[in-house]
Amino acid sequence: MHMPSGMQLLIIVLIVLILFGGKKIPELAKGLGSGIKNFKKAVKEDEEEVATASKIEENEKKADTKVNETKQS
Template identity: 50%
Template sequence: MLNSPVDIAIVAGIVLLVFGPKKLPELGKSLGQGLGNFKKALNDAQDEVANAAEIEDKEKKKTEESAK
């Protein structure tokens, strides 16, 4: 989508026109916080999946050992 510097400049110009120069710092801060929260939630979800897989593997090993 944004493959060239011209595309980025066009989007930045449109954002500047829509929000104005006074709102840009607030908009940037909000965007940064939103991305940070999204990354944190994504990492938490990945950790939860990894922990669930680890628990499942341990239970499977216990079942195999008790079957012997």
């Protein structure tokens, strides 16, 4: 699939203007931007949770290893 040409983009923009009107488009853009911002924030929080969980698991494994070494001595 290829990118639309200049004339096709112009027609798409005109159709959007006719359907939504000049006043509604900034509101739609603001809502879209807000949605993207919230999505990125949620992804970042999930990545931080996964990193924290990984660190906790590593610390637990290290602690278990030390306990096992102490028992063997």
